[in-house]
Amino acid sequence: xxxxxxxxxxxxxxxxxxxxxxxxxxxxxxxxxxxxxxxxxxxxxxxxxxxxxxxxxxxxxxxxxxxxxxxxxxxxxxxxxxxxxxxxxxxxxxxxxxxxxxxxxxxxxxxxxxxxxxxxxxxxxxxxxxxxxxxxxxxxxxxxxxxxxxxxxxxxxxxxxxxxxxxxxxxxxxxxxxxxxxxxxxxxxxxxxxxxxxxxxxxxxxxxxxxxxxxxxxxxxxxxxxxxxxxxxxxxxxxxxxxxxxxxxxxxxxxxxxxxxxxxxxxxxxxxxxxxxxxxxxxxxxxxxxxxxxxxxxxxxxxxxxxxxxxxxxxxxxxxxxxxxxxxxxxxxxxxxxxxxxxxxxxxxxxxxxxxxxxxxxxxxxxxxxxxxxxxxxxxxxxxxxxxxxxxxxxxxxxxxxxxxxxxxxxxxxxxxxxxxxxxxxxxxxxxxxxxxxxxxxxxxxxxxxxxxxxxxxxxxxxxxxxxxxxxxxxxxxxxxxxxxxxxxxxxxxxxxxxxxxxxxxxxxxx
Amino acid sequence: xxxxxxxxxxxxxxxxxxxxxxxxxxxxxxxxxxxxxxxxxxxxxxxxxxxxxxxxxxxxxxxxxxxxxxxxxxxxxxxxxxxxxxxxxxxxxxxxxxxxxxxxxxxxxxxxxxxxxxxxxxxxxxxxxxxxxxxxxxxxxxxxxxxxxxxxxxxxxxxxxxxxxxxxxxxxxxxxxxxxxxxxxxxxxxxxxxxxxxxxxxxxxxxxxxxxxxxxxxxxxxxxxxxxxxxxxxxxxxxxxxxxxxxxxxxxxxxxxxxxxxxxxxxxxxxxxxxxxxxxxxxxxxxxxxxxxxxxxxxxxxxxxxxxxxxxxxxxxxxxxxxxxxxxxxxxxxxxxxxxxxxxxxxxxxxxxxxxxxxxxxxxxxxxxxxxxxxxxxxxxxxxxxxxxxxxxxxxxxxxxxxxxxxx
Numbered sequence: 001x002x003x004x005x006x007x008x009x010x011x012x013x014x015x016x017x018x019x020x021x022x023x024x025x026x027x028x029x030x031x032x033x034x035x036x037x038x039x040x041x042x043x044x045x046x047x048x049x050x051x052x053x054x055x056x057x058x059x060x061x062x063x064x065x066x067x068x069x070x071x072x073x074x075x076x077x078x079x080x081x082x083x084x085x086x087x088x089x090x091x092x093x094x095x096x097x098x099x100x101x102x103x104x105x106x107x108x109x110x111x112x113x114x115x116x117x118x119x120x121x122x123x124x125x126x127x128x129x130x131x132x133x134x135x136x137x138x139x140x141x142x143x144x145x146x147x148x149x150x151x152x153x154x155x156x157x158x159x160x161x162x163x164x165x166x167x168x169x170x171x172x173x174x175x176x177x178x179x180x181x182x183x184x185x186x187x188x189x190x191x192x193x194x195x196x197x198x199x200x201x202x203x204x205x206x207x208x209x210x211x212x213x214x215x216x217x218x219x220x221x222x223x224x225x226x227x228x229x230x231x232x233x234x235x236x237x238x239x240x241x242x243x244x245x246x247x248x249x250x251x252x253x254x255x256x257x258x259x260x261x262x263x264x265x266x267x268x269x270x271x272x273x274x275x276x277x278x279x280x281x282x283x284x285x286x287x288x289x290x291x292x293x294x295x296x297x298x299x300x301x302x303x304x305x306x307x308x309x310x311x312x313x314x315x316x317x318x319x320x321x322x323x324x325x326x327x328x329x330x331x332x333x334x335x336x337x338x339x340x341x342x343x344x345x346x347x348x349x350x351x352x353x354x355x356x357x358x359x360x361x362x363x364x365x366x367x368x369x370x371x372x373x374x375x376x377x378x379x380x381x382x383x384x385x386x387x388x389x390x391x392x393x394x395x396x397x398x399x400x401x402x403x404x405x406x407x408x409x410x411x412x413x414x415x416x417x418x419x420x421x422x423x424x425x426x427x428x429x430x431x432x433x434x435x436x437x438x439x440x441x442x443x444x445x446x447x448x449x450x451x452x453x454x455x456x457x458x459x460x461x462x463x464x465x466x467x468x469x470x471x472x473x474x475x476x477x478x479x480x481x482x483x484x485x486x487x488x489x490x491x492x493x494x495x496x497x498x499x500x501x502x503x504x505x506x507x508x509x510x511x
Numbered sequence: 512x513x514x515x516x517x518x519x520x521x522x523x524x525x526x527x528x529x530x531x532x533x534x535x536x537x538x539x540x541x542x543x544x545x546x547x548x549x550x551x552x553x554x555x556x557x558x559x560x561x562x563x564x565x566x567x568x569x570x571x572x573x574x575x576x577x578x579x580x581x582x583x584x585x586x587x588x589x590x591x592x593x594x595x596x597x598x599x600x601x602x603x604x605x606x607x608x609x610x611x612x613x614x615x616x617x618x619x620x621x622x623x624x625x626x627x628x629x630x631x632x633x634x635x636x637x638x639x640x641x642x643x644x645x646x647x648x649x650x651x652x653x654x655x656x657x658x659x660x661x662x663x664x665x666x667x668x669x670x671x672x673x674x675x676x677x678x679x680x681x682x683x684x685x686x687x688x689x690x691x692x693x694x695x696x697x698x699x700x701x702x703x704x705x706x707x708x709x710x711x712x713x714x715x716x717x718x719x720x721x722x723x724x725x726x727x728x729x730x731x732x733x734x735x736x737x738x739x740x741x742x743x744x745x746x747x748x749x750x751x752x753x754x755x756x757x758x759x760x761x762x763x764x765x766x767x768x769x770x771x772x773x774x775x776x777x778x779x780x781x782x783x784x785x786x787x788x789x790x791x792x793x794x795x796x797x798x799x800x801x802x803x804x805x806x807x808x809x810x811x812x813x814x815x816x817x818x819x820x821x822x823x824x825x826x827x828x829x830x831x832x833x834x835x836x837x838x839x840x841x842x843x844x845x846x847x848x849x850x851x852x853x854x855x856x857x858x859x860x861x862x863x864x865x866x867x868x869x870x871x872x873x874x875x876x877x878x879x880x881x882x883x884x885x886x887x888x889x890x891x892x893x894x895x896x897x898x899x900x901x902x903x904x905x906x907x908x909x910x911x912x913x914x915x916x917x918x919x
Binding site for chain 1: 756
């Protein structure tokens with residue numbers, strides 16, 4: 001330990017505030033609601049009025065709940081001398097790290113301002129040579145199946161042979177799934193909201209690493225049970241009761257990284273669900289310590305298929321990394337029924353900032369790499385590809401499908417529907433919206449009935465928008481969009497990206 | 512896309528100038544496929560009598576609204592009764608060099624028993640250049656090997672050869688490679704192509720034909736319909752909006768797309784589903800034009816299970832978007848299949864001669880009325896295949912239950 005530390009001398013740099021809640025004194029009734037709502041203790045009642053005392057993260061809770069609507073959260077103007085190379089962000093990071101001496105943590109997805117490739121893609125529509133379809137008048141189908149497909153049907157003595165036992169499939173009403181967000185990283189009420197919504201939408205939701213709370217078995221037929229490197233909460237009921245099983249190798253926000261739920265978050269409820277003692281840190285190792293190679297993964301897939309009696313699809317989730325195409329091929333050959341690819345903009349409850357912001361691949365590129373590679377190897381029509389990490393809207397979802405994903409995976413957008421403002425403080429466990437926290441008073445702020453309704457409404461609307469776009473393209477079933485890159489054009493600044501993705505440039509027709 | 516601009520004096524029916532580019536066997540540079548409307552017409556003798564070519568030409572040429580002089584073609588089945596067990600490879604060559612290259616390639620790999628020039632008219636109004644059209648009758652040798660693979664069936668071997676020629680052998684394009692059939696197609700109006708080949712000189716038990724109205728891309732003889740591989744012939748009116756998806760399925764199964772049109776993919780799809788995967792016609796048709804899951808849910812349990820599995824398994828075979836197609840094959844029997852998309856966004860009509868001896872399929876009723884004024888017509892349903900076989904009659908009218916007669 002260094003000298004100043006030993007002496008207990010405080011040597012944290014004091015950083016300027018980033019946000020200041022500003023109260024309109026003329027309107028404020030001094031009800032102090034904002035003070036009690038602020039879980040970050042950025043507001044205090046002092047001498048007959050509420051004052052901002054620092055630490056505001058712009059979670060927006062005070063502003064949203066102020067009965068007088070008199071709070072405005074303002075970003076603090078730049079407090080650093082301007083410099084083109086040394087951005088405020090980089091200097092803040094240095095000061096914070098010089099103070100703590102540790103790995104900087106953050107949450108949500110990478111917050112750099114690299115433009116999304118989705119925004120550089122334009123969709124096609126039908127004109128004259130093929131008719132567009134009005135989804136309000138004619139069927140446009142969005143039903144999607146998750147799992148392994150046989151590739152072809154066999155004939156025997158003039159009979160078509162169907163071996164449905166070999167290929168368990170889960171039917172979804174739309175090409176969407178909720179990503180894996182564990183109980184622990186989010187609250188009981190938040191996870192319940194997701195599960196209720198998944199059931200209502202007839203899609204699947206990931207369980208996250210951490211088992212399944214006894215109350216949630218009622219949604220199990222819509223839950224994809226995750227088997228991660230910590231093996232928390234895994235029991236026969238957890239595996240067999242779900243819709244599908246997914247081995248988590250990696251996560252887009254932190255490829256090559258494990259997980260860490262600090263002991264203070266391991267409450268009685270979490271300890272029972274994860275099957276670990278209360279108050280102990282829940283550490284998920286970086287790799288699975290029984291998977292050091294592809295053949296080891298093949299064994300775990302077999303074990304899980306055996307334990308679920310071949311009734312459930314067993315998939316593998318990987319972070320999008322540079323060699324994602326070849327890895328995906330290995331996964332299919334190892335027996336995975338579905339793959340989930342998570343792009344570098346994917347969310348997280350806590351990740352080292354250096355990995356979150358600097359490792360992995362954009363999901364758009366990863367999807368096309370996986371789709372192409374599996375097609376080249378003749379494997380694409382046997383496996384379901386799920387992809388997520390930065391899907392913000394129905395347009396992103398549609399483009400992800402056109403690039404080659406069967407199912408779009410979303411998490412952050414579902415949480416935003418519940419109230420999340422993406423303030424990137426999940427790792428602190430103080431979520432004022434009752435989502436990424438285990439503090440009872442904060443958890444109680446989220447009503448699963450209301451939150452799940454919000455989620456359902458959002459994604460029903462996305463599904464309607466999907467149908468509108470399909471209809472406009474003259475496509476009446478979503479499977480005819482999957483991997484149909486002909487219906488996309490690239491309009492960005494770097495045609496090499498278009499080439500890598502197998503998408504034509506704007507202005508290039510085909511007839 | 513045009514290299515030479517428009518040709519003075521060459522215009523379509525409405526006086527619109529046509530591109531001067533005219534390619535025969537070689538693919539035009541920057542070729543990106545074609546789209547547009549089309550006319551299709553077909554006739555099949557259910558009793559096995561021979562139908563002269565002018566009959567189908569009359570059926571096709573009457574549908575003037577459906578073409579603009581940029582491509583037409585005919586396929587004749589039951590054409591070579593004396594050589595019906597041999598493959599007939601019919602070629603376009605740009606010049607003698609292309610012919611020489613293809614012959615050199617074939618001589619080492621096939622037992623060519625006979626070859627001949629295909630008649631083409633010298634006095635044709637079809638714009639120049641014209642390809643050299645040549646046909647070869649050949650047997651597949653018992654000892655065959657393709658790139659180290661010795662276990663290929665005769666047909667698979669032939670598929671490899673034809674696709675290799677079309678992809679790699681310069682100035683040569685194999686337009687048909689089936690048994691007891693040949694394709695006559697080119698760049699011009701349907702009547703011009705009929706005259707160019709003098710289709711009147713041919714007669715067969717079944718004819719397919721096609722005329723088209725593409726946008727003004729360079730004309731390419733080999734890109735005209737019917738598209739053919741082995742004895743499959745496909746005439747297609749439509750635009751497949753799922754082309755990128757369908758192409759993936761055929762490419763995953765080893766087919767190489769050389770023409771880059773949706774019709775080519777449709778031809779390969781039939782070959783894959785029916786010949787290679789062995790599916791009954793009804794099942795293959797269902798895969799290409801499936802019912803909605805809502806409709807499937809209303810089927811009896813056994814059909815429902817089959818329907819769901821066909822749809823899930825052959826998701827990439829689903830031809831989305833508007834189309835009507837007529838498909839011919841000569842083996843195991845000379846057969847005609849007609850299929851429209853599941854919303855029936857393109858026309859398809861069937862008619863039987865009063866004596867039940869001849870079946871007609873066309874885009875428009877006028878097409879059959881001109882050759883058979885008293886034909887009894889009906890409209891096959893959306894996504895429901897019509898099947899007729901020479902010597903057996905109409906097996907399916909395209910109005911039956913989707914899996915009638917299919918066992919699972």
